[in-house]
Every structure is written in structure tokens, then in C-alpha cells.
Amino acid sequence: xxxxxxxxxxxxxxxxxxxxxxxxxxxxxxxxxxxxxxxxxxxxxxxxxxxxxxxxxxxxxxxxxxxxxxxxxxxxxxxxxx
Numbered sequence: 001x002x003x004x005x006x007x008x009x010x011x012x013x014x015x016x017x018x019x020x021x022x023x024x025x026x027x028x029x030x031x032x033x034x035x036x037x038x039x040x041x042x043x044x045x046x047x048x049x050x051x052x053x054x055x056x057x058x059x060x061x062x063x064x065x066x067x068x069x070x071x072x073x074x075x076x077x078x079x080x081x082x
Contacts, residue, residue: 022065038068 022040029036042065047058066072 026067036067038071039064039066041065 022042026037042063043060044063045057045060047060050056050058
């Protein structure tokens with residue numbers, strides 16, 4: 001269980017730092033009187049290689065953040081597995 005806590009703590013720190021960087025970019029954009037972003041996307045390359053020279057890692061993922069809720073056309077709630 002301690003390993004699980006460490007993973008979540010590490011991820012929490014990473015998310016916090018990433019959010020700070022994104023917020024800084026939004027602030028700079030605003031100060032330069034540039035149009036605001038409706039959404040942002042981040043690519044995260046994490047984990048061990050799936051196989052040698054693959055370029056794919058075990059935990060690669062993409063996260064998106066929608067800043068302008070008018071861009072959301074709909075959503076779904078996944079069903080339970082049972």
C-alpha cells in the first residue's frame with residue numbers, strides 16, 4: 001500500500017507542476033493580448049520501453065483540458081462492468 005501512496009504523491013506533484021506551467025502559459029498569452037486557448041493537450045511518456053527502440057512506453061498517455069466549456073458538445077458516463 002505504501003508504494004501506491006508514493007505513486008499517487010509523485011503523480012500529484014507532477015500534475016501540480018504541469019498545471020503551474022500551463023497556467024503560466026495562459027497568463028503570458030493574456031499579457032501579450034493574444035487569443036485565449038479553448039483547450040490544451042499534454043503528452044506524457046512514462047514507464048519502461050515496451051520493447052527495445054519501440055518509442056512506446058508502458059504508461060504513455062495524453063491528457064486534455066478544456067478551458068472553454070462551450071467547446072464541449074456532449075459527454076458520456078461509462079457503464080458499470082457488472
